[in-house]
Amino acid sequence: MKQEDIIRQRTVVTQVMEEMRNRISSGEYKPGEKIPTEAELSQMFGIGRSSIREAIKIFNYLGVLKSETGMGTRVCESANITTKALSWALIAGARTPEDLLELRDVIERQSLLLLTRTFKENPSGEEIIILELQNIIQDFRKALEADSKKDIIETDYRFHYAIIRGSGNEVFIRIWEALRFFLLDEIEKVETLFPSEDIISEHQQILDAVMSGDEQAVIDVHSGHINDIMKKLLSIQS
Amino acid sequence: MDNQKIYRRTVVEQVMERFRDLISSGEYKTGEKFPKESILAERFGIGRSSIREAVKILHYIGVLDSSTGRGTFVCDWKNISAEVLSWTCLLGGKDYHELMDLRYVIEQRCISVLTREYIEKTGNALETVEKLETIVNELETAAGNQDKQVLMNEDFEFHNLIIQHNANPVFSMIYQMLRSFFLEVNKEMFVQYQQPHDIFQEHRTILDLIKSGDARRASDEIFFHTEDSKKRIDRILARGSE
Numbered sequence: 043m044k045q046e047d048i049i050r051q052r053t054v055v056t057q058v059m060e061e062m063r064n065r066i067s068s069g070e071y072k073p074g075e076k077i078p079t080e081a082e083l084s085q086m087f088g089i090g091r092s093s094i095r096e097a098i099k100i101f102n103y104l105g106v107l108k109s110e111t112g113m114g115t116r117v118c119e120s121a122n123i124t125t126k127a128l129s130w131a132l133i134a135g136a137r138t139p140e141d142l143l144e145l146r147d148v149i150e151r152q153s154l155l156l157l158t159r160t161f162k163e164n165p166s167g168e169e170i171i172i173l174e175l176q177n178i179i180q181d182f183r184k185a186l187e188a189d190s191k192k193d194i195i196e197t198d199y200r201f202h203y204a205i206i207r208g209s210g211n212e213v214f215i216r217i218w219e220a221l222r223f224f225l226l227d228e229i230e231k232v233e234t235l236f237p238s239e240d241i242i243s244e245h246q247q248i249l250d251a252v253m254s255g256d257e258q259a260v261i262d263v264h265s266g267h268i269n270d271i272m273k274k275l276l277s278i279q280s
Numbered sequence: 281m282d283n284q285k286i287y288r289r290t291v292v293e294q295v296m297e298r299f300r301d302l303i304s305s306g307e308y309k310t311g312e313k314f315p316k317e318s319i320l321a322e323r324f325g326i327g328r329s330s331i332r333e334a335v336k337i338l339h340y341i342g343v344l345d346s347s348t349g350r351g352t353f354v355c356d357w358k359n360i361s362a363e364v365l366s367w368t369c370l371l372g373g374k375d376y377h378e379l380m381d382l383r384y385v386i387e388q389r390c391i392s393v394l395t396r397e398y399i400e401k402t403g404n405a406l407e408t409v410e411k412l413e414t415i416v417n418e419l420e421t422a423a424g425n426q427d428k429q430v431l432m433n434e435d436f437e438f439h440n441l442i443i444q445h446n447a448n449p450v451f452s453m454i455y456q457m458l459r460s461f462f463l464e465v466n467k468e469m470f471v472q473y474q475q476p477h478d479i480f481q482e483h484r485t486i487l488d489l490i491k492s493g494d495a496r497r498a499s500d501e502i503f504f505h506t507e508d509s510k511k512r513i514d515r516i517l518a519r520g521s522e
Binding site: 223 | 290292293296300301303304305333336337338340341343357375378379381382385386388389448449450451453454457
């Protein structure tokens with residue numbers, strides 16, 4: 043396909059997306075409801091089916107529409123597009139480790155507090171995340187016994203990732219995933235230069251605080267953990 | 281866990297993840313040219329059409345720019361269109377609440393930092409608090425004049441100043457993005473802004489708490505404000521679907 047044709051087609055797809063957006067915005071297509079078929083849309087907009095198909099695919103990815111074979115395409119009832127855009131923005135910007143660590147800090151602390159509260163109100167409901175965290179601490183043991191730095195790093199990442207998933211906040215989770223590279227890098231640097239003998243008790247402390255239901259204790263333990271990392275990161279840089 | 285969805289990830293989603301890693305690892309930076317389709321297809325062992333789709337999506341979001349015809353470039357985060365962000369309001373859902381929670385945790389941190397520095401008299405906390413005083417006075421005047429435009433602007437300035445004081449560009453970026461988003465949302469939903477006098481009073485209270493060194497209660501105020509806003513939006517969304 044010639045370059046000019048590619049550009050033209052992309053603009054057409056954008057037009058289709060704008061038109062779809064208008065119809066959803068006006069209430070003509072409502073969340074949860076089916077939209078017209080590809081063929082119908084093609085005729086309505088006077089635009090080729092391939093452009094319609096492209097637009098629908100993009101919207102599927104963005105979580106605005108959901109197409110299922112044999113069931114047509116529906117307007118989604120909530121979209122995670124904003125969180126996707128946010129996490130992409132995070133990736134596309136220049137940032138220092140300390141700045142990203144501060145972002146990790148606030149998101150992780152909130153996730154821990156949410157987990158602490160819901161565990162307190164409903165211990166059996168949150169059991170799955172708590173059990174997962176306990177299992178991951180066992181994995182630390184195995185990694186130490188195998189003397190595998192790679193496994194230690196991976197286990198550390200998984201522990202904190204589980205906490206964020208426990209928040210149930212999709213925005214937090216997406217941001218965490220966007221920070222994946224930075225986080226793995228940070229864990230590796232710190233673990234390499236300051237191998238932790240207490241890595242198990244460090245993480246056990248966090249879990250114990252959550253299960254105790256004492257929010258201040260959770261904040262204190264977590265702040266200690268983050269400040270420790272921050273100190274080590276800064277000393278590595280100097 | 282119930283809210284952990286199990287689904288087969290599409291090829292395009294997997295490609296998006298690889299793209300994410302390419303950019304976040306720094307292999308391809310803002311302003312740099314992204315590799316050609318054919319190269320990426322070979323590298324990932326995936327068909328060119330999947331690569332092309334992923335590029336189109338990122339072009340729509342504003343992360344990549346392939347409009348010049350001279351190749352595909354990695355954009356700066358500021359290119360991410362506010363329109364894209366505003367989709368959430370059209371569809372409702374808990375995304376909105378979650379974004380407000382993100383804004384809240386950032387504000388809470390920044391308020392703690394400012395309060396601590398003000399009490400310890402470090403950094404330029406004194407200067408920042410003086411500026412906040414000026415803003416609160418503007419809010420009082422604007423409330424008296426029922427000037428909604430000034431109220432909105434000064435309200436934003438108040439929070440923005442606190443965020444900027446912390447000097448974390450990542451926080452500033454997220455805050456700015458969320459601001460564009462919330463402005464779009466307010467436009468779309470014709471959100472009733474609070475009573476002018478309440479707006480002034482709220483910020484007066486927060487500033488007084490900062491000056492008294494009570495970071496805890498200052499961030500509690502922000503928390504209540506956030507929860508109130510969520511309820512207000514929920515009511516509007518509920519009314520809209522009737």
